[in-house]
Amino acid sequence: METSGICTPDGSMLKQAITMGFKTSNNEAEYKALLAGLQMAKNLVVKKLAIHSYSQLITSQITGEYMAKHLKMAQYLRKIQKQLEAFQTYTLTQVPRADNAHANALGGQGSALDH
Template sequence: MSWTLFTDGASRGNPGPAGAGAVLFDAEGRELAARSLHLGCCTNNVAEYRALLLGLQTAVEQGCARIAIRLDSELIVRQLQGRYQVKNEALKPLFADVKRLLARLDSWSVAHVPREQNKRADQLANRGVDEGICCPRS
């Protein structure tokens, strides 16, 4: 069974308050799982990797064996494809964690998508940011 995973990370301030979002669809395009997570303060690239980790963990928990990953982060797509090296020290352990989760799958692919095609994951990432923001009560 092949599923599609869309993920997105958001950071307001870069670094700033951050969140991760992931949504998993089955082969017929039905939403199987949607997750958001507050990340605290981090950069956008860290948030993007944490979102991918959130999505991959969700896929593994759901029993996914084959997955098509769709991201609007060209950096991460190219790093996963081996076209770019991971030079940033903060991203190296996250990249290693992603590779460990990918190794648990039978097969995977990754492709860049425009932001317009990643709206649900973006919505979830922003929910993650908002979950950590405390608003004073009046």
């Protein structure tokens, strides 16, 4: 299970848990969580988006610093790039997991739901 969330301008946190329903790699789960978060932001008609992720691999693939070498990761990357077109502007920041309280809290909730 992966989780994603949106922090609103007033500081409220909108959270969602995503059940994969099949065995998946951590990177694939991270991409799926990001896709779900982008869809949630799109549904809320967000125009300006700040994305914070603790996945260095995924943030580096999105920024073009790293190539997506595996076919499945390249497909997810294309989906992310397509979703990002819906926003007027966005920023993408890689945040170390230890420094990302929101991601840690969401991850803990997702793990609790798995059991």
